[in-house]
Amino acid sequence: MEELSKDKTAKLRDKFIGEACQLFFASDPLKITKAKGQYMYDENGNQYLDCINNVCHVGHCHKDVVEAGYHQMKKLNTNSRFLHDNIGRLAEKITATMPEELCVVYLCNSGAYHGHIMSCIDISPYKLKVQRDGVHTCPSNVYVAPCPDTYRGKFVDCDYPGEDLGKLYADEVRDICKVVHAKGRGVCGFIAESMQSCGGQIVFPPGYLQKVYSHVRAAGGVCIADEVQVGFGRVGSHFWAFQTQGVIPDIVTMGKPMGNGHPVSAVVTTKAISAAFKDCGMTYFNTFGGNPVSCAIALSVLDVIEREHLQKNALEVGNYLMARGSALMEKHEMIGNIRGFGLFVGFDLVRNRKTREPATEEAKFVVQRMKSDYKVLLSTDGPYDNVLKFKPPMCFTKQNVDDVIRDLDNLLGEIPQHKFEPSHRWTLHIYLK
Template sequence: MASGKDGAAAGVSGVSSAYSTALAARRRSYGPNTSLSYEQPLMIVRGHGTYLYDDQGVQYLDCINNVSHVGHANAEVAASASAQLHTLNTNSRYLHPDLPLYTELLLSTLNSTSDKSLHSGNKGSSAGGCSDISDGCGSGGGNCSRGGYSGSNTRRSSSSSNVTFPGIQPQSQPQCQQQQQSQPPSSSPTISQPNLEVLYLVCSGSEANDLALRIIAAARPGATHIAVMGGAYHGHTSALIQVSPYKFWGQGGTGRQPHVHVVPCPDPYRGDNLDGRAAARAALAAAARAGGQLGAFLCESVLSCGGQVVLPQGYLKELYDELRSAGVLLVADEVQCGFGRCGRAFWGFQTQGVAPDIVTMGKPIGNGYPLAALATTRELAAAFSAPGMEYFNTYGGSTAAVAAGLAVLRVIQRDGLQHHAQRVGEFILSGLRRLRATYEVVGDVRGLGLFLGIEIVRDKASKRHAPATARWLKERMKARRVLLSTDGPYDNVLKIKPPLVFGIREAEMLLGQLSEVLERELTADVLHQLNQREDEVWASVYGPRYLQYRENERMLYSGLPHARL
């Protein structure tokens, strides 16, 4: 199997015996349903910034590892975690000064619903937001102090904390919040905005989302139904697979559970399912028809496995308003898109101007050191805690994890990575738009900051999904030492979500190579073969899945009994 790397583009041939040994041992002894990327897997042994290096020293441009948020092997994060590993790495049953410091710092980034634009001239969607720790409130023209961290994250109480964090100068939250309170959102003024004042640190995004389900169950005991977005993936635990259509309607999935309702994912490219309010009403009605009541709606703020989908402006706001009126808890899954990646705001939900009841975070939070978090309101934390059951997470909030988390926030802010993501993301998007104008298979290009997608289609007229072509493009780009992945329910979206240190030079490299593949390699002959393959995979895999999603949509909106699919 390990007979040779695809070395056509760069003259590499053959593999080392270490490679063959490792591949054979992995296939023999490691979970058979874990995957290795690419037809010929890469043995990656070193990383630096946004580059990866294989065992033969070949350099790859990494366009997809959003976990290595501030760069592979970032020296500052590694040094911070390492120093802590050499000093103390124990659990949160002992007090440690860095845990509450980190807790309040992280919480301070959350309590804004505004889309904090980095363009000083563009204030249209801003409401005096304080979300951008990389840019500070000052740059947006706000009147927030740039002094030391006040340590308070509550809007209502004056701070009694003297926590300071010399390395980061986030906005002074209370002042920002006062400013925001003086400018209430124009819609639904009667519904109070939840303040995210309590944090739980856990070990993985899956643990964070699973914890969200436990909090929901405690806070909404009678309302056991859950709504989720089509194509969503929220994690790998038993409970999360049940709320992840990406899994339960994906390969090997066992279908939808009766208490789970799938909101059809907006498809702005095709103009489908763009009405958030209608979606909310349909989900509420579906739960009622099934004899239940919605307790919560889980949604990634920008959809990742769903195909790098940016929700239409106002979509989530309308959906949240409608569901909140019905008492439904609103969970923003920021595991993939958070921590400044979206450019315009530190958190994806802020680009939609909404205020979730629960926010879950993961992947980029520790730059690869296992860490994740859940933020929620004091009320929900109280409901979860009231029965008296302790929540203990061995590694969650352990000292080295916190050290990594602190360093990540420090680097994002000091190096202005949110602003950088916005700038480089727009540069890439511009380039992708040029490719879209030129090539028939480039159906849609979209995204926020450095969270981008290229939807590959058979042709612009039909907009038919082209997963085989997307996969082929991914492999051809890999042969040119550029790492992309494919995703979406029909696997036809090329994902771009690199470490945030990805620069203009790297963007040019990505665009240049992609342009060359489309121009030189995707010949009429190749396309003809790919289209044959498209017919096959559509007939066998993606077509049936597509019909499943459409049938769900039809039943949900027609008010038919939402039969188990």
């Protein structure tokens, strides 16, 4: 089939695709025609370094993953109501990475992300009006705990020196449980990413999840760890991000990197919870979840992570990124904070290190210019869209880090020459004196 020009592709999309479907770099969107490893290529053959695509976990179009899907598709693809080897093998391989209590797997088609059904949107601060410019009001049966951000959250390191910030933030969850019980209601559960991605690349203070899980379980609830963006070795030191907090969830959700771009996801839980699900009379069936092709692809992804030592690479390259970023921070006052684990890193840009006012417009400038001038794809996260996020394919290298840091150094040096509008959504937080 003949490839369309970029202009025709854009017009075709505008005509037939829903307006709610957004593009990256909306003012000048990219037309990507191929990709490999940590690189993407536009219709003119320009190469872009991909620093944000955590979906293509083991690298874009990894040959082994592609071959696994191709060979299985030639042989059989059907639903999970027939016996086939791949679904059992995949479940076995996933649970082998988990604490022994987490031993039952439900295969799904795709992760919910921040929700395309109301039950998921209802529990997503990313979509609720409590953060950003949300589109949905938080329902009365949902409580949002303060994000345990030790840099710009309710409790921050500079105002509580030497105190256990994990406990302070966890006590907020404890107090919510008390409020729920005071109203004569029960606590169903607590769900959180094991590290906050859209929240601004937030790494929880030590002990936070341990204390939260204790409070929630004492209140009669279950604990759910969302590993959709931070799992599968991305944090480097562990295969799952919840392990960095020393906890064992009751339920773990995963997706995105699980299929390296192919739609496959899973929920892993305990025998007790799985039995309760069955005993309520509910049967589970997903037309595409657990099909032989998706399972073959997911199995290949796990094999590649192990064979190519990508978890180790995430640790080594991630530590290198943190070190190079810290050196850059000493040179540029606009970098207020650098945080992360493995290849999950955020550079928090500020206008003033003392007040920590977010540099939202400046971050937007950096993202746009990194794309146009240096062919590097970055994006922003956090309530103020001022955190440069790094969640690249796991094959990212130290040379890639050097290239990105060099380009950021150049751009941050330019910023004093520009004038930017005030960060209109910024409000002073309680830690300011």
